[in-house]
Amino acid sequence: DAKTTQPTSMDCAEGRAANLPCNHSTISGNEYVYWYRQIHSQGPQYIIHGLKNNETNEMASLIITEDRKSSTLILPHATLRDTAVYYCIVRVRNTDKLIFGTGTRLQVFP
């Protein structure tokens, strides 16, 4: 599976958009980009995933560059409850193994 690179930490003011970048320059054509987050002492929560088109759901938007070498997770109006570690993972759909990197620790402040 391709590896991903994320910033170690980011801050965001409550109510503002949080934009979390992820580099996956070695992604293969059949690999999807998945985003999960882990709030302290809980299991990871699925957020969104995509292949090449931008995706949006009730939690977030996923913007994937045309060359698919990077993506951005957007939380449109961050709240204090969005404080968590966010993981960007690439894997081939319908196969096993989510390999977690170190993720980005997002701190939302009042």
Next chain:
Amino acid sequence: GAVVSQHPSWVICKSGTSVKIECRSLDFQATTMFWYRQFPKQSLMLMATSNEGSKATYEQGVEKDKFLINHASLTLSTLTVTSAHPEDSSFYICSAESGGTQPQHFGDGTRLSIL
């Protein structure tokens, strides 16, 4: 939808005890379940993958005789930590997926403390 329940949420026991952790998919059938371990301030590490009715596939460095996995049905997998010792103290998390186009969904984890 896509709820994964893990039980117990925390357990404290003496060294040498065996501990069983259950993972259930409540509203879907899980063709594959996964077990992860997470030490403080570290990321999740995959321990093993299990498919219903077959033997689990363990990651390199994970002792299969130490961490027994049973995936008896499409909604239940169990992880038994045998003869647990203090170094086995960790946060154990399961996940499940139904295959097809669905992502993995995770339980809330089990915090295991061995005294």
